[in-house]
Amino acid sequence: MFDYETIRLIWWLFIGVVAIAFALTEGFDFGVCTLLPLLGKSDVERRVIINTVGATWEGNQVWLVLLGGAIFAIWPAVYATLFSGLYVAMLLVLFSLFFRPAGFDYRGKIENPVWRNAWDWGLFIGGTLPPVLLGVLIGNLLLGLPFHLDQDLRAFYDGSFWDLLSPFALLCGVVGLLATTFHGALFLKWRTEGVIHNRARTAVAVLGPLLLVSLAMAMSWMLTAVDRPEITHMAGTSAASNPLNKTVVAAGAGWLSHFLAEPWMLLAPMLGFAGLVLAWLLGKGRSTAGAFLMSSLGIAGVLLTVGFGLFPFLLISTTDPRSSLTLWDASASHATLLLGFWITVVFLPIVLLYTRWVYKVIWGSVTEAGVLKDSHTLY
Template identity: 50%
Template sequence: MFDYETLKVIWWGLISVLLIGFVITDGFDMGVGALLPVIGKTDQDRRIMINSIAPHWEGNQVWLVLAAGAIFAAWPAVYATAFSGFYVAMMLTLFALFFRPVGFDYRSKIADTRWRSTFDWGIFIGSAVPPIMFGVAFGNLLQGVPFTLDEFLRSTYHGSFFGLLNPFALLVGVFTLLLFVLQGSTWLQMKTEAEMRERARMVSLIVAPLVVSLFAILGLWLAKGVDGYVLTSMIDNNGPANPLLKTAVTESGAWLANYEKYPLAMIAPAVGLLFPLLAWFASKKDYSGSAFTCTSVGIIGVLLTCGLSMFPFIMPSSLDPSASLTVWDAVSSEFTLNIMTIAAAIFIPIILLYTGFAYLKMFGRIGIAHMKKHKHSAY
């Protein structure tokens, strides 16, 4: 159907789409969960917040499952190295995520303040920890991961969990959390009423400038203080998936090379900077739908900035740059990618149509009147 080189690029793009879908959709429900103890002043407030995301939060996590499954099937070497090297961080993320369904389902079973407060904090932990961990993971990818490959292409991770918690990665984690919070606050603007909507609007006005500032700071840090990776040998884009058939080195400012080579790529960081500012303006003018749209577009810009900066690298090795995993040499076979492309062409449109239908069906604001009407069936 497609040649091997084209399939490799297609799956880089499809996995990017899956990650973008996850951050946009799960971003707003995790953002709402992270805001639960911040702007949820009463039990009624917190129930309104939870029920604003109730129809969607489980479906939103499908994007994360799809992205992980796609990485496993399309980039098996990346999956093996990341999920073994980042094992403790991954388990911490999973255990945090366990609190979310338990919190949603059980908090309103008993009308006891301590009971509900406990589960509210569980929802908060399950919503705030994963964005931080995702950001820390991306921060370490940009700096390089301490792994090596032997002659049989078996990866060995030489780092530790605490080694992941370096200043740059932690700042990326804080940025990611704020990005999710901004997405959640604009969602609440669009889905709630009265005081809750006004509190969410104030959060957006505070967080949007922080997101823009941190994105700019991280960009400067990446350009001046983090060495990028450069291929120093010819690589056969249609060739076999063997990372050891190339050579690569680290260079200062190398992550900016693609923007010099392809000036149109500058659209991505420009979008990442501009659209959170537009979300601030829309929130200021009380245009809630526009604010949510702007944060969603800003997320696309941020993630594409990361992907385009690193391309073709997926997981650079800080110990042996030549063993770094790239789009061209960390993939499955041509036959596998062809089968996956056919499956994706069938099922991704179905998922998008179903998701769109669910959001359209559940369109509308959640307020006190809604909670009184559905007090026995709502979370």
């Protein structure tokens, strides 16, 4: 049904959608956990905060599993390069995520302030460290990674973990943390009442300007000072995958010219800033659902900016530009992409319908009276 070029592009779009879904759903989970010990002043208040995401955090985390699985199946060279070269960083993300199921499940087992406070800070780590590290990862995707491919297409990482911690990448990590915390504060404001609602609104008012300023700095830095290579020759968008069968040259700080070449792509950063500004303005007031929707649109716009900016690159190599991986030369076979497409067409709507049903069933404000009344099924 679809030729090789078309199905490659479809999968690029699909994996982008999964990445956005992960950022929006797991993003407010992370933000709520970051805010847990900061906005919750008592055990009951912290139980209220935890139970705003208590019924959905596991389901939201499935988007991360789906994202990793899709990259493994569709872009195996990208998966191999990332998960071998960035092994330490990936393990740090994984280990920090371990605090989440343990914290949610064990916190309420013992009614001891020291025990519960320890798990609260464990949840804080599990909500704070992953967005920082994932933000650093996005920063390094934009800067490029030091790797090369040999003639057998084996990937060799030429850097170290500490090389990932450049000033620009760290700034992207700050943006990632502020984005999830801001998103989580809006979610808390939507799902709580009383003192937690008011504290969340205050957090939104404080975090909004910090996020917008850091995001403006990162985008300005990317557009004016970060080098972007250009492909001068490649086998073709329907050719068999061979990343070395192309010519790539350094083009200096070419991100701005890349966007100006296709002006419609500028809609992505415009959506990012407009959505986050509106989320901040609405979030400071009485709006709940509207502010959260604007935050979701803003975060989606930021990720679309990254995707459009990289296109057609998936991984940029700084040590051997020819080894850079693109969606045209780093994908699995045509048959694999088609099989994965039909599996997705069948099962993804089921997942979405089930997710919609879950949120419909559990939706409503989480109150102190509610968590005090139900100490058996609630966290």
